[in-house]
Amino acid sequence: MKRVVSSIVFFASIVLVWYGLVRLGIWSSVLLPSPVSVGEYLYHETIDGVLPGAMWVTFRRLMVGYFIGLALGLPLGFLSAFFRVFQDTVGLIALGFQTLPSVCWIPLALLWFGQTESAMLFVVIMGSLGSVIIATETGVKNLPPIYVRAARTMGSKGIHTLLTVVLPASLPYLVSGMKQGWAFAWRSLMAAEIYVTILTGFGLGQLLHYGRELHAMEQVIGVMLVIVLLGLLVDKVLFSPWERSLHRRWGKAQ
Amino acid sequence: MTTSLQEELRNLPPQKLEVEGISKTFRTKRNRSVVRALEDVTVRVNEGEYVCLVGRSGCGKTTLLNLIAGLDRPDSGRILVEGTPIKGPGRDRMVMFQETALFPWLDVTGNVLYGLKLKPNLTPKDRREVARFYIEMVGLDEFEHASIHELSGGMQQRVALARALAPNPRILLMDEPFGALDALTREQLYGDIQEIWLKRRKTIVFVTHNVREAVCLGDRVLLFAPNPGHLVGEFKIDLPRPRDINSVELAEYSSTITRALKGYDPKEEVAE
Ligand SMILES: Nc1ncnc2c1ncn2[C@@H]1O[C@H](COP(=O)(O)OP(=O)(O)OP(=O)(O)O)[C@@H](O)[C@H]1O
Ligand SMILES: [Mg+2]
Numbered sequence: 001m002k003r004v005v006s007s008i009v010f011f012a013s014i015v016l017v018w019y020g021l022v023r024l025g026i027w028s029s030v031l032l033p034s035p036v037s038v039g040e041y042l043y044h045e046t047i048d049g050v051l052p053g054a055m056w057v058t059f060r061r062l063m064v065g066y067f068i069g070l071a072l073g074l075p076l077g078f079l080s081a082f083f084r085v086f087q088d089t090v091g092l093i094a095l096g097f098q099t100l101p102s103v104c105w106i107p108l109a110l111l112w113f114g115q116t117e118s119a120m121l122f123v124v125i126m127g128s129l130g131s132v133i134i135a136t137e138t139g140v141k142n143l144p145p146i147y148v149r150a151a152r153t154m155g156s157k158g159i160h161t162l163l164t165v166v167l168p169a170s171l172p173y174l175v176s177g178m179k180q181g182w183a184f185a186w187r188s189l190m191a192a193e194i195y196v197t198i199l200t201g202f203g204l205g206q207l208l209h210y211g212r213e214l215h216a217m218e219q220v221i222g223v224m225l226v227i228v229l230l231g232l233l234v235d236k237v238l239f240s241p242w243e244r245s246l247h248r249r250w251g252k253a254q
Numbered sequence: 255m256t257t258s259l260q261e262e263l264r265n266l267p268p269q270k271l272e273v274e275g276i277s278k279t280f281r282t283k284r285n286r287s288v289v290r291a292l293e294d295v296t297v298r299v300n301e302g303e304y305v306c307l308v309g310r311s312g313c314g315k316t317t318l319l320n321l322i323a324g325l326d327r328p329d330s331g332r333i334l335v336e337g338t339p340i341k342g343p344g345r346d347r348m349v350m351f352q353e354t355a356l357f358p359w360l361d362v363t364g365n366v367l368y369g370l371k372l373k374p375n376l377t378p379k380d381r382r383e384v385a386r387f388y389i390e391m392v393g394l395d396e397f398e399h400a401s402i403h404e405l406s407g408g409m410q411q412r413v414a415l416a417r418a419l420a421p422n423p424r425i426l427l428m429d430e431p432f433g434a435l436d437a438l439t440r441e442q443l444y445g446d447i448q449e450i451w452l453k454r455r456k457t458i459v460f461v462t463h464n465v466r467e468a469v470c471l472g473d474r475v476l477l478f479a480p481n482p483g484h485l486v487g488e489f490k491i492d493l494p495r496p497r498d499i500n501s502v503e504l505a506e507y508s509s510t511i512t513r514a515l516k517g518y519d520p521k522e523e524v525a526e
Contacts, residue, residue: 149325150355153343154369154421164368168359250358251403 033218038225041218050207051226058189058203061117065124066185070178073129077136077177078166091137097130102188106195115198120189123196127188132181139173140166172246179239186231204230259380262422263387268302268457269336269346269424271322276331278317290482291317294331297476297485301336304451304458306472308465308515314483315461316352319427322459323349335425345373348423350414350431352461358402362394362413365402369421388416391450408439415447419454426456430463441499444470448496465508465515470499475511479518486518 015035021027022034029037045051080091105123113119143166151165193205204223211219278292291314299305307315320326322333324343333340335347348369356365366385370376376384389398392412402410411431418426432440448471451458462468468475469491477487489511493503 144353146351146353146355147357149320150349150351150357151368152325153323153347153349154417155343155345155372156368160372165357168357171359249401249403 030215030217033221037218038222041216041222042225045219045222050202051223054202054204054207054223055226055230057201058193058205061120061124061193061201061203062185062189065121065189066128066182068121069125069128069132069181069185072125073132073177073181074136074174076129077133078140078162080133081137081140087137090133094130094133094137097126098134100130102127102184103191103195105188106192109192110196115196117198117200119196120192120198123188123192124185128181128185131184132177135177135180136170136174139170139177142173143169172243172250175239175243175246179235179243182234182239183231186234190227256377256380257375259383262376262380262384265454266422266424268455270301270334271297271299271425271457271459272334272337273297273318273322274332274334276318276321276328276333278314278321278326278328292321292328293482293484295483295485296331299457299459301457302455304460304471304473306460306462306468306475307478308462308468308475308511309478309483310480311463312483313478313480315478316429317483319349319429319459319461322425323347323427325349345369345421346423347425347427348418348421350411350418350426350428352429352433354402354410354414356402356410356413356417361399361401362389362405362416363398365413366416366420369417373421385416385420388420389413391419391453392416393446406439407435408443411435411443412446415450419450419456424457426458428458428460430461432467433463440467444499445496447471452495465512466499466504469493469504469507469511470497477511477515477518487514489514 018032018035022029022032042051076086076090076094080086080089080094102123105126106119109119109122109126113122147165147169148161151161156164189203190205190208193203194209197206197209204227208220208223208227211217211223274296276292276295277290280289280291281287282289295314295318297305297318307318309315317326321328322340324340324347335344340347357368360368363382363385366388367381370381370384373381386395386398389395392415394409394412394416397405397409402413405413414431418428432443435443444467460468460471465475472491475489475491476485477489478484479486489507491507493501493507497504
């Protein structure tokens with residue numbers, strides 16, 4: 001409860017300071033709109049359905065891309081944890097991908113796919129794939145060997161061991177990898193939406209882009225707020241509780 | 255063909271274990287030097303006998319258990335169960351490991367069921383019954399559905415014991431199962447394990463650092479020394495059961511053995 005109060009007080013005072021600065025009129029209101037006009041923007045665009053629409057478009061792209069990334073990344077991660085050949089090939093590429101900022105995929109995506117949804121998906125997949133592979137590989141490699149040995153004494157082997165021991169034992173790492181993959185997918189998609197202006201759907205990134213084109217600062221700040229809130233929401237509601245309960249159960253105190 | 259529940263719950267007779275001239279070396283990861291973990295070790299354990307291995311850290315006790323369990327292969331020598339050489343792990347030999355090897359993603363019942371599920375010819379309902387039978391035997395009936403992390407160290411070792419007993423092995427390999435527990439919990443477990451062993455007679459190979467523990471539990475105590483790991487002596491413990499860890503006779507035995515152990519290795523540090 002105390003933590004909620006301190007958060008509220010903190011953010012309320014930020015808004016107050018912001019409001020005070022606007023009232024002082026040091027900067028032009030084109031550069032620093034008042035919190036009230038940002039609030040009005042958010043309110044009206046929500047009522048009009050523009051913001052929810054953009055959120056839905058973004059969310060759909062994110063989900064599709066992210067799940068394709070997971071579907072490719074988890075098996076590849078397992079393969080490179082188990083087989084030297086994969087570690088020295090796929091694993092290495094994944095490491096390279098992970099260090100490559102996702103915006104760097106955009107020129108290539110545009111040349112290959114043009115201004116299409118596919119370009120968008122491509123960027124999201126490439127942006128998240130590397131970190132999912134690496135996290136999976138690390139997780140599986142760091143498994144205490146004792147679990148597999150114990151399973152073997154009880155008669156488990158091969159695919160049975162993989163499914164009943166390796167997979168559940170590495171779950172905490174897999175979830176961290178999924179969380180990281182999600183963060184990268186989210187970043188990649190925003191970059192893609194800002195640079196790839198297509199007509200098959202307006203996402204949050206595109207709203208941000210047009211806010212800049214139109215010099216609509218309240219739109220820019222409003223959309224940024226929405227993006228931050230969505231990111232926080234997914235982390236706090238989805239990943240953090242899951243991660244915490246896994247870590248507690250698996251006995252890795254945080 | 256399914257095995258009936260009654261048949262499954264009947265204790266299978268223990269079997270004879272023979273370790274013949276086993277040697278095992280390891281290469282260290284760092285400088286590829288050779289560690290002679292075991293050299294020419296021969297041990298015979300009769301059916302239903304409780305044998306304790308004592309020796310300082312690094313003398314190859316865990317290595318020997320792993321070899322008997324079939325998890326590793328010896329460089330030379332062979333291991334026979336009831337006269338038949340072992341080929342890899344088998345349900346006839348179950349292990350309680352030095353570290354906690356319980357699966358944290360399963361609850362107590364899930365852990366005990368794991369090995370049972372791999373046993374053919376049992377119905378799912380009978381497997382549950384069997385699991386409950388052993389969980390009750392180790393005194394955890396109220397914790398059937400508890401998560402592993404909710405249990406104390408002593409309770410976790412009880413689960414590990416139930417899990418090892420559940421597939422009805424002939425031989426039980428226990429690697430310092432009580433090493434991480436406090437003295438009081440341990441004393442309680444000494445009583446319980448003797449009681450269980452009287453009910454479910456297994457051939458047991460039990461590793462410990464603690465001479466007193468070995469004397470309390472074993473029919474025989476085998477002494478190991480390191481570099482290379484080898485057998486240096488053995489003591490037969492002629493004390494009636496159940497034994498009390500704090501009894502005077504037991505203390506006499508253990509001081510004799512501790513002295514002998516120190517004689518083999520001046521650096522020996524063992525808890526008496
Ligand atoms: N997988 C391995 N790779 C390299 N060396 C090993 C390996 N396993 C064991 N050793 C070495 O073999 C020797 C015997 O090890 P082992 O674990 O059997 O000893 P231990 O008697 O069980 O000791 P402790 O009482 O500490 O458990 C040690 O020197 C150890 O470093
Ligand atoms: Mg050991």
